[in-house]
Amino acid sequence: xxxxxxxxxxxxxxxxxxxxxxxxxxxCMLGRPRAAREVGRAMRCCPxxxxxxxxxxxxxxxxxxxxxxxxRAMLLAEGVSFLPDGRVDMDSFRWPG
Numbered sequence: 209x210x211x212x213x214x215x216x217x218x219x220x221x222x223x224x225x226x227x228x229x230x231x232x233x234x235x236c237m238l239g240r241p242r243a244a245r246e247v248g249r250a251m252r253c254c255p256x257x258x259x260x261x262x263x264x265x266x267x268x269x270x271x272x273x274x275x276x277x278x279x280r281a282m283l284l285a286e287g288v289s290f291l292p293d294g295r296v297d298m299d300s301f302r303w304p305g
Contacts, residue, residue, distance in 0.1 A: 212238070213250040219305070220254070223262040226286045227303035228296050230266040237305050262286075262303075268295035 219234050231251070232244040240246070247263075248271070254260045261282040268291065270276045270283075280290070289297045 210250070212240075212243070212246060213253065216247050216250040217255060217258055220251075220258045220260065220263060223259055223303050225259075226288055226301065228262045228264050228268075228283070228288060228298070228301050229303045229305065230264055230298075231271075232266050233302075233305065234263065264296050264298075266298075268298040270294075270296070 215238050216234055219229070219237055223229050230244075231247040232241070234247045235241055235243040244266075251260060251263055261279040264270055270279050272279050280294075283296065284290075288301050291297055
């Protein structure tokens with residue numbers, strides 16, 4: 209497995225229930241602030257069992273194409289609130305890491 213991907217998954221597995229983190233935050237946590245797209249590539253290959261739904265865009269928008277509705281439902285079930293425009297309320301639910 210790609211070592212960077214493995215580091216990404218190590219952070220993702222620690223995101224608490226009811227919290228979210230952005231792709232860019234994960235990149236910064238790993239000391240690679242310009243690697244948000246690489247984090248996105250890692251998440252496309254995310255192993256089963258990780259809380260992949262908790263990784264969102266920096267403005268709280270949900271990525272995921274065909275899985276966006278499922279991701280939103282999973283986050284709602286965890287108690288995550290959304291703004292009127294459909295983005296996660298990052299001020300309230302961002303995990304600081």
